[in-house]
Structures are given as structure tokens and as C-alpha cells.
Amino acid sequence: MDLLRILTQTPSVPGREFRIRTVIHDYIVRHQLFDEITVDALGSLVGVRKPRPADGQLVERPLKVMLAAHMDQIGFLVRHIDDQGYLRVNPAGGFDARNLFARGVRVCAASGDIPGIMNASGKPIHISSEADRKKIPEVTEFFVDCGLTGDEAKSRIRIGDMVVLDGPFHQVGNTVVSQCLDNRVGCWAQIQAIQQLRHHRCEIHAVWTVQEEVGMRGAIPAAYSVDPDIGVACDTTLCCQTPGVPDEDRISVFGDGVCLHVMDNSMISDIGLVEQFEQVAAARGIRCQRAILPRGGQDGAAVQRTRRGVRTICLACPIKYIHTVTEMAHLSDLHSYQALLTAWLESLS
Ligand SMILES: [Zn+2]
The missing domain is CATH 2.40.30.40 (Peptidase M42, domain 2)
Incomplete structure (x- = not known):
């Protein structure tokens, strides 16, 4: 949780992401998570990790996966x-x-x-x-x-x-509470997933994008530049299981695992990818849930529509009280988020 705490306490609004970029950059360099690290003209940070197959053989034309987590905050x-x-x-x-x-x-x-x-x-x-x-x-x-x-x-x-x-980061019961869990949780999950990876045959382009909160402005050129085969946006979604909200409007269930965002206002996830993630989750005993967000969007929409189009899914952590300084995430959802992302990356042939 130390990493998540530092990420949430580093101010970086759209167009002013230099502080959070430095924190993430220093962390991924220190832990040697990538083979190449670059920053694009708008300020998005890109880490490329070549295949590391179990057999040590060269992977010819590996599947190129783009992970995208926006690092700006409102x-x-x-x-x-x-x-x-x-x-x-x-x-x-x-x-x-x-x-x-x-x-x-x-x-x-x-x-x-x-x-x-x-x-x-x-x-x-x-x-x-x-x-x-x-x-x-x-x-x-x-x-x-x-x-x-x-x-x-x-x-x-x-x-x-x-x-x-200003808002502190603290653990409250089975949850963490902080400002800007949207989307330092996605930034954190991307780092954690790569750190847990052992062997993988895909080529991973992990991008921490800029200016999502003002309309996915960083993800558009980043996706064009990466030119991926598959896109995975790592973000947060609503959890409205709170007094005064009818159950049918809850969006997600707190503590039931990371959400596979079936659809939101900006994109419809590739249903084949949704099912693939569900199969990996079932095989590895990791909890996940489907969710639909009637309003709101995320970087996956930019990835999905780049160039000739890209099969894309959005993974999202349920967050209560979103866009306040008391955003709340369940510890078990955070755990399932990074575990499922790691397991899925390892499962790609
Ligand atoms: Zn977000």
C-alpha cells in the first residue's frame, strides 16, 4: 500500500503530470520493470517490456499489448x-x-x-x-x-x-480511502501487475497517459504510436452501493473483484476479451465482475479507435464516493485487480 499512498499524495492535474510521471518513472527504473522507457511529446510515460517466455526461446512476432492508465487527477x-x-x-x-x-x-x-x-x-x-x-x-x-x-x-x-x-490516504476497515484513487489505482495496478509477472510471451507497452480527465487527450497519440494488437485500459468505475441509491443503479458490487467494463459511454469492450479475462479469473480463482457504466468514459476508447481499430477492454476498480477527497476502494478489489492483470498477461500465447 505504500506505493499507492505515494501515488495518491503526488499532485498532478491534466497538463501538469510531471510530478506523478517522475514518481512512476523512478519506481519502474529502480525495479527494472522495462527494457525501454520513453516519454512522448504530450508527457505520457511508456514502458516497453519484451517477451520473457518460460522456455527462453525467441518469440517471433509477439502479440503487442498496450496497457493504458491515466495518471492525471481532477x-x-x-x-x-x-x-x-x-x-x-x-x-x-x-x-x-x-x-x-x-x-x-x-x-x-x-x-x-x-x-x-x-x-x-x-x-x-x-x-x-x-x-x-x-x-x-x-x-x-x-x-x-x-x-x-x-x-x-x-x-x-x-x-x-x-x-x-488535499486529502489524506488512510486505511479504513477493509478499504483504503484517499483523494484521486481515480486513477492512481489504475497506475498502481499496472505497476504491480508487471512487477508480479514471471514469464510472458506478449510484448507489453505499459502507458501512463496524460489529460484523460479532460477527454482522453494523451491516450490518442500514445495509442497511435504504440499501434497495439490488444488494448487494456486500467481505470476505476463507480460503486453506488450506498444509502439512497436503488440497487439497480449500483454499477458494481464492492469487494466482488475488479470490474470487466462491458460498456460505458465511450466504448463497448471486446466481448471476446471479457470472456477471456473471465476464463483466466475462473482458472486462477481470482474474483471479477461485469459492470456497465451508463455515463462516463476512459482511455480505452482512444485505444480502440486508433489506426485500423484495436480489440480493447477496460478493467476498472469499484470506487465509492468517486471524484471526492474520500474515494474508497476495497482491499480485495485492489488485490484481484493486479492479480487478474498479471494472470491474463501470462496466459497470452
Ligand atoms: Zn479515471
Whole structure:
């Protein structure tokens, strides 16, 4: 869990992925997980691992598998600094304004990280009317207060600096809770799966992509460049098994294993791959479940539609309270995620 903790505590919003890329890069170099490592023009990190068959023989024309986990998180970029030192921010990714009140934030400036708090304009409870209290502001109505004067803020912070919500990583019962489990869980599963691999006949191109949260912008050129035979997007999905949500809208079952994303708003997974993963899971005693997400998309859509088209599937970890600073993942789903990915890669001939 140490690796997942570090991944979730490293701020990196769309277009500002340099910190998380450095963490992943250093880890995969230190553990010698790949034969080649490159970074593309948009900033996606690509690790290539040649076949390592059990018999040690050369594999002619190995199957090329692309794994894609987006490494960006939803966050903000500073868009305005006023004379009183308040920052206005532009969202990069889909926030629900109801989760933004009274949040601690971190402004990542060139001069260093600056703590702040986020709130919406309006009066405190003591002096607000009932009508005031029912109103939910737009995301763009929130501001950041770093406790600095206008001059101090303007000298230390620049337009375009990233801002992330602060939230600790901790274990709660049988779960882990943190900000940005979407999608540091996918980044983690990709690393873990490669680390557990012994022998495999396929050629693996593991990509940690940029800018997924603003529309799969990094995965499009990455997929074109890798030109894979099979694509596997590694992401998260909703688990709405919570009070007030009808059972038919739960999307996934918490603790029942990694999801094989049958379909979402961006793509329909290759059904042959879904069945292949199910067979590997059954043979190895690993839990997995099918899930359909009516809205939302992920990098698999970009991989699937590159060049002449690619058979693609999305693996996703069920997450409760997604896109908040208290995203929650079940420990057994994390375990099944990396175990199934490893077992499937080993099973390819
Ligand atoms: Zn995601």
C-alpha cells in the first residue's frame, strides 16, 4: 500500500503530470520493470517490456499489448488573482460543486507548494437566509484563500499554476480511502501487475497517459504510436452501493473483484476479451465482475479507435464516493485487480 499512498499524495492535474510521471518513472527504473522507457511529446510515460517466455526461446512476432492508465487527477488551474489575494480557478476535470465547500487545497507554484482553503462566495450560517443555504454555486464560483495579500499572492503564484484538493490516504476497515484513487489505482495496478509477472510471451507497452480527465487527450497519440494488437485500459468505475441509491443503479458490487467494463459511454469492450479475462479469473480463482457504466468514459476508447481499430477492454476498480477527497476502494478489489492483470498477461500465447 505504500506505493499507492505515494501515488495518491503526488499532485498532478491534466497538463501538469510531471510530478506523478517522475514518481512512476523512478519506481519502474529502480525495479527494472522495462527494457525501454520513453516519454512522448504530450508527457505520457511508456514502458516497453519484451517477451520473457518460460522456455527462453525467441518469440517471433509477439502479440503487442498496450496497457493504458491515466495518471492525471481532477484539479484546477489558477485563472485569476485579485487585489485581495483571492484566487479564481478553472476546473480541469469534472467536479461536483457539492463536494467543494470548506476544502483544504494546495497551490503548486514554481516557488513551492502553498497551502490554502477553498470556499464559495456567500455568508456563514449565522447571517445567511434559508434561501441562501439551499443554493449550490457553480464550480467556477469557488475561490481559494491562501492567507496572502494581493501583492504576496501575485508575486508567488502565476496564472496556470495547478491547484489540488488535499486529502489524506488512510486505511479504513477493509478499504483504503484517499483523494484521486481515480486513477492512481489504475497506475498502481499496472505497476504491480508487471512487477508480479514471471514469464510472458506478449510484448507489453505499459502507458501512463496524460489529460484523460479532460477527454482522453494523451491516450490518442500514445495509442497511435504504440499501434497495439490488444488494448487494456486500467481505470476505476463507480460503486453506488450506498444509502439512497436503488440497487439497480449500483454499477458494481464492492469487494466482488475488479470490474470487466462491458460498456460505458465511450466504448463497448471486446466481448471476446471479457470472456477471456473471465476464463483466466475462473482458472486462477481470482474474483471479477461485469459492470456497465451508463455515463462516463476512459482511455480505452482512444485505444480502440486508433489506426485500423484495436480489440480493447477496460478493467476498472469499484470506487465509492468517486471524484471526492474520500474515494474508497476495497482491499480485495485492489488485490484481484493486479492479480487478474498479471494472470491474463501470462496466459497470452
Ligand atoms: Zn479515471
